[in-house]
Amino acid sequence: MQAQVSALPVLSRDGQRTQLIVDGQPFIMLGGEARNSSASNPEDLESVYQALDAIHANTAEIPLSWNLLEPEPGKFNFQLVDAALYGARKHNLKVVFLWFGTAKNATFSYVPDWIKSNPKTYFRAQDASGREMDAISPFCDAALNEDKRAFSAVMRHIREFDQRDHTVILMQVENETGLIRTDRDYSATATKAYDAQPPSDLLKYVELHKDGLTPVLQNAWKQSGYRTTGSWTEIFGDLAPEVFSAWSVSRYVEQVAAAGKAEYPIPYYVNVALMNTGSARPGDWPSGGATAHVIDVWKAVAKHIDIIAPDIYRVDFPQQAALYNRSDNVLFVPETGFSPYYAPYVFTVLAGMDGIGFSPFGIDHGRLADTDRSELKAKEGELTAGAVAIEENYRVLRPLLPIIARNRYRGTLFPVVLDMYRHESLAIPLGDSLTAVVHFDEKFVAETQAHRSGGIILKLAADKFIVAGEGFHINFAELRGVARDSEYLSIEEGTFVGEKWVTERVLNGDEENTTLLLRHPRILQVRLNRTLQ
Ligand code: DGJ
Numbered sequence: 120m121q122a123q124v125s126a127l128p129v130l131s132r133d134g135q136r137t138q139l140i141v142d143g144q145p146f147i148m149l150g151g152e153a154r155n156s157s158a159s160n161p162e163d164l165e166s167v168y169q170a171l172d173a174i175h176a177n178t179a180e181i182p183l184s185w186n187l188l189e190p191e192p193g194k195f196n197f198q199l200v201d202a203a204l205y206g207a208r209k210h211n212l213k214v215v216f217l218w219f220g221t222a223k224n225a226t227f228s229y230v231p232d233w234i235k236s237n238p239k240t241y242f243r244a245q246d247a248s249g250r251e252m253d254a255i256s257p258f259c260d261a262a263l264n265e266d267k268r269a270f271s272a273v274m275r276h277i278r279e280f281d282q283r284d285h286t287v288i289l290m291q292v293e294n295e296t297g298l299i300r301t302d303r304d305y306s307a308t309a310t311k312a313y314d315a316q317p318p319s320d321l322l323k324y325v326e327l328h329k330d331g332l333t334p335v336l337q338n339a340w341k342q343s344g345y346r347t348t349g350s351w352t353e354i355f356g357d358l359a360p361e362v363f364s365a366w367s368v369s370r371y372v373e374q375v376a377a378a379g380k381a382e383y384p385i386p387y388y389v390n391v392a393l394m395n396t397g398s399a400r401p402g403d404w405p406s407g408g409a410t411a412h413v414i415d416v417w418k419a420v421a422k423h424i425d426i427i428a429p430d431i432y433r434v435d436f437p438q439q440a441a442l443y444n445r446s447d448n449v450l451f452v453p454e455t456g457f458s459p460y461y462a463p464y465v466f467t468v469l470a471g472m473d474g475i476g477f478s479p480f481g482i483d484h485g486r487l488a489d490t491d492r493s494e495l496k497a498k499e500g501e502l503t504a505g506a507v508a509i510e511e512n513y514r515v516l517r518p519l520l521p522i523i524a525r526n527r528y529r530g531t532l533f534p535v536v537l538d539m540y541r542h543e544s545l546a547i548p549l550g551d552s553l554t555a556v557v558h559f560d561e562k563f564v565a566e567t568q569a570h571r572s573g574g575i576i577l578k579l580a581a582d583k584f585i586v587a588g589e590g591f592h593i594n595f596a597e598l599r600g601v602a603r604d605s606e607y608l609s610i611e612e613g614t615f616v617g618e619k620w621v622t623e624r625v626l627n628g629d630e631e632n633t634t635l636l637l638r639h640p641r642i643l644q645v646r647l648n649r650t651l652q
Pocket of ligand 1: 155224294390454480
């Protein structure tokens, strides 16, 4: 008898709420991304999976390199795909595959040799001086057709291999697209398109979404009096090269994504290289990637891309994340720094912004000999500082995932994260005349980036809370009636199995205090006596 093919992973949307559904259940990704070269042999992959196990991750982000998969035109070798999937299943991990196709960090470093060495057919983007770049032109249909063909072969293979198991839950299409060191492609084909009128579909979209456009795009268009006829420059003024790049790059990626989805329609996303602090012009950052300037252009064009996901390596993490937490875009952070500084932002993403996943980059740091980031180096077998910080956070989050999934979009999840701009305490309004007052054990120290405190509060009822995390202490302040802290009816330490609370110890006497101590990672359930109001 043939096994039943159950529903594929899907992003289910209900109004402004989006859930990633895997095997019929909402899924939240506690991820980690392998280093770029860690999927070129099965042994390195095994150490990636071991590193993920050590931090309690449930999802592996694994690169798939076009040049390794299709070394000769039309001759595919899927051994590495299969090895990645067998390994992940053995470790009980879900997989997000990263298609390193035409674009990898705005260059073509992962395209097959037979494309790189044939620049006549697979022509390159040019800068303003006519210099050929190390990137395929987004107007090169020959390369686009090869990428579409290769990506659909990959997706067909993944479907055949995985449609019953659903190990692969999400696909990244290309990697940090855009053009670097030029604001747009100046090849002859591109310039012809730039001098023409922008396509009517794009103009219709911006007209329809005029009030909701990101401020930079809206302002640029406003300068022209919201024109809908004329050249790119006449309509979008100084922003025209970046808008044009976003249109040309997203159009390319959209066609690759559509070809893949025709074979295997699971959710797809793109990751974005953000504008760095200190960068002034498009081209300093990959111009045409879905930055906060032009994300609306991507939304207009790339209909087969379900999520636009920021790679956040910036100290203003919460501000950057907020730009991608939109009613038309659920937040997923597919890359961030694998360091103690970024670790607590997993709580910001999951509890503060209803995000569906968080995934530091380079989780196999310290295991590959060539790392020169000495602060992250660890002796063989030891966890790096970044891994320790992530492990502690993922340790408390992992059992909470089902209950977090159920509480998304209800206003009942609260992150406990010391922002770099705040000092050492935080007041978190919890509704029902109650505020949590948090004091952090460590201050944020910019020089060492030692910033490990973080946690989550889950409001189960007006008098019942889960508090989890580490590096802080917390009390509940009653706002109604005489000023006082809440009394506790009970404080229990424990965990969840599914959505069922399991008490491990009951705290009272010397262990009970109006201030709950979370010096080390722990999960507490408290019931408050709120009858005194
Ligand atoms: C961002 C890229 O998307 C990753 O593949 C990797 O190259 C990191 N940068 C390195 O920091």
